[in-house]
Amino acid sequence: MTVRRRRVVGSVLCAAVGLLAAGTASAHGGSLAGGGRETLTVPTWLFLSTGGAAVGASFLLASFVTDRSFIERVHAWGVPLASGGERGLVLAGRAVGLVGLVAILVTGFLGPTNARTNLAILLVWVGWWAGLAMTTYLLGNTWSVLNPWKTLAGLLPSLDRAYPDRIGAWPGVAGLLALVWVEVVSPLADDPRLLATVVVAYSVVTLAGAVVFGPATWFDRVDPVERVFRYYGRVAPVGRGDDGYRLRLPGMDLSTARLVDGADEVAFIVALLWVTTYDGLVTTPAWRDLTTPLVAAGLPAHLLYPLALVAGFGLFLGVYRLAVRAARRTAETYLAPAVLARRFAPPLLAIAAGYHFAHYLGYFLVLAPSLAVALADPLGSPALVPVLDLPGWFGGVALASVVVGHLVAIWVAHAAAYDLFPARLQAVRSQYPFIAVMVFYTMTSLWVVSRPEVPLPHL
Amino acid sequence: MSDTRLDDGVDTVPRSDAAYDVPEGATTYECGYCGRPFARESWLALHRGLEHPGALTDAEVAAFRTAHADEEESLGTFRLKALGSLILLYFGLLMVYALV
Numbered sequence: 368m369t370v371r372r373r374r375v376v377g378s379v380l381c382a383a384v385g386l387l388a389a390g391t392a393s394a395h396g397g398s399l400a401g402g403g404r405e406t407l408t409v410p411t412w413l414f415l416s417t418g419g420a421a422v423g424a425s426f427l428l429a430s431f432v433t434d435r436s437f438i439e440r441v442h443a444w445g446v447p448l449a450s451g452g453e454r455g456l457v458l459a460g461r462a463v464g465l466v467g468l469v470a471i472l473v474t475g476f477l478g479p480t481n482a483r484t485n486l487a488i489l490l491v492w493v494g495w496w497a498g499l500a501m502t503t504y505l506l507g508n509t510w511s512v513l514n515p516w517k518t519l520a521g522l523l524p525s526l527d528r529a530y531p532d533r534i535g536a537w538p539g540v541a542g543l544l545a546l547v548w549v550e551v552v553s554p555l556a557d558d559p560r561l562l563a564t565v566v567v568a569y570s571v572v573t574l575a576g577a578v579v580f581g582p583a584t585w586f587d588r589v590d591p592v593e594r595v596f597r598y599y600g601r602v603a604p605v606g607r608g609d610d611g612y613r614l615r616l617p618g619m620d621l622s623t624a625r626l627v628d629g630a631d632e633v634a635f636i637v638a639l640l641w642v643t644t645y646d647g648l649v650t651t652p653a654w655r656d657l658t659t660p661l662v663a664a665g666l667p668a669h670l671l672y673p674l675a676l677v678a679g680f681g682l683f684l685g686v687y688r689l690a691v692r693a694a695r696r697t698a699e700t701y702l703a704p705a706v707l708a709r710r711f712a713p714p715l716l717a718i719a720a721g722y723h724f725a726h727y728l729g730y731f732l733v734l735a736p737s738l739a740v741a742l743a744d745p746l747g748s749p750a751l752v753p754v755l756d757l758p759g760w761f762g763g764v765a766l767a768s769v770v771v772g773h774l775v776a777i778w779v780a781h782a783a784a785y786d787l788f789p790a791r792l793q794a795v796r797s798q799y800p801f802i803a804v805m806v807f808y809t810m811t812s813l814w815v816v817s818r819p820e821v822p823l824p825h826l
Numbered sequence: 827m828s829d830t831r832l833d834d835g836v837d838t839v840p841r842s843d844a845a846y847d848v849p850e851g852a853t854t855y856e857c858g859y860c861g862r863p864f865a866r867e868s869w870l871a872l873h874r875g876l877e878h879p880g881a882l883t884d885a886e887v888a889a890f891r892t893a894h895a896d897e898e899e900s901l902g903t904f905r906l907k908a909l910g911s912l913i914l915l916y917f918g919l920l921m922v923y924a925l926v
């Protein structure tokens with residue numbers, strides 16, 4: 368993520384939580400020319416406690432809902448959507464995806480080198496990673512159709528080698544961490560040539576994998592990008608049921624029993640949460656101060672970043688597993704830890720989606736006019752690029768999305784616990800450790816955005 | 827667990843041995859319909875009523891009713907505590923904000 372992007376992210380989120388903390392709007396979030404993260408008007412500990420308390424209070428509120436049949440009704444509610452003309456839509460979607468990929472490669476290698484006018488940069492970061500990802504959890508997952516590599520892989524022959532079951536989604540977890548590592552340590556959002564090169568590298572790996580194991584296996588089980596979008600799509604109101612598409616309440620699909628099917632998939636969800644934190648963590652002064660002696664002592668900087676990425680992921684996953692163990696005690700249940708881990712991981716996706724929205728809505732709106740200009744003239748390099756100025760109250764939207772993400776997550780976990788345990792108090796008690804974990808994740812993220820931002824050290 | 831619920835609750839063993847993890851020497855009350863172990867008898871009674879409503883004997887129905895009534899009572903106490911915590915949290919933070 369570029370420094371510029373981080374600034375938008377930081378100021379919007381800080382303004383958001385600043386609103387929550389102080390009750391006053393004092394920020395102008397989302398200006399590209401704006402300074403670093405907003406300074407808080409309250410002490411950090413109070414800012415963090417307020418964020419944690421908001422999560423705790425949401426849990427207490429959810430625990431007042433004790434009517435089983437009401438909870439089941441809410442989760443079972445759904446309207447089948449009229450189908451028809453799907454074939455044409457799918458073909459059109461695939462064509463759009465392929466055109467997008469070609470546009471990224473052409474403008475990435477041949478377009479202007481200015482990141483603010485280059486279509487490849489704007490299309491990948493603004494159009495795809497901000498815009499399309501937002502539509503994925505707000506409406507529904509379209510990436511499974513748009514995905515140009517899937518379309519291409521369908522045209523290639525396949526060796527259909529058996530995929531080793533025991534490694535499951537772990538290569539996907541590693542792939543997600545690797546993609547984030549490349550994104551953080553390299554100027555991927557500033558250098559169109561580099562971005563196009565990475566896209567080519569990703570294409571080679573993806574297509575090779577799809578040829579060896581078959582496209583269905585590869586995109587279902589390995590490809591991390593496909594999995595991120597599929598999981599985000601579970602938060603969305605439009606989803607696929609047993610018989611066609613249907614409209615549900617947002618997030619309700621997350622309480623489905625067999626959504627996540629193993630420790631590997633749990634790990635992927637935790638990784639998705641961790642990488643949003645890591646992204647900001649490495650630009651805090653605390654990170655710089657902590658790592659300076661390490662680098663001075665001879666630890667190579669290019670090893671430091673992946674090490675920290677993996678260690679932090681291990682910490683987040685360890686904390687989650689501890690929570691699972693603790694939940695077995697607080698709920699006095701004989702269900703195996705793996706059963707609880709699988710069941711209570713999907714709600715975390717709503718939190719991840721909430722943070723993604725808070726991070727990227729401002730970024731998307733500010734740069735959407737630039738994207739439109741670049742789309743109209745892909746190879747041109749206008750001197751003046753239009754950007755949108757966001758009003759001061761905009762931070763409130765980001766705040767709301769963080770809060771809504773937590774509310775949905777707590778509600779879904781509440782419903783899953785009711786489904787899992789016969790006694791309602793037992794269900795409530797099973798949630799104590801998970802709520803503690805959510806508080807931990809939230810406070811970590813809030814702490815990161817409340818720090819002043821420094822350039823990536825040692826690189 | 828909903829996995830076993832799919833089996834209609836009749837004469838089933840858990841599909842995988844890993845579904846339950848009972849510590850050695852722990853007291854268990856096992857469901858006669860699906861084999862799921864519980865730590866308390868009242869939870870087993872509730873479980874039978876919720877998961878196997880069609881198959882219960884009269885004694886099991888009575889046990890479910892009693893357990894359900896007890897649960898309602900303890901939920902009432904819990905709600906009061908939760909409300910108290912909410913109020914404490916709210917006013918606690920309010921005070922802190924007034925002081926700093």
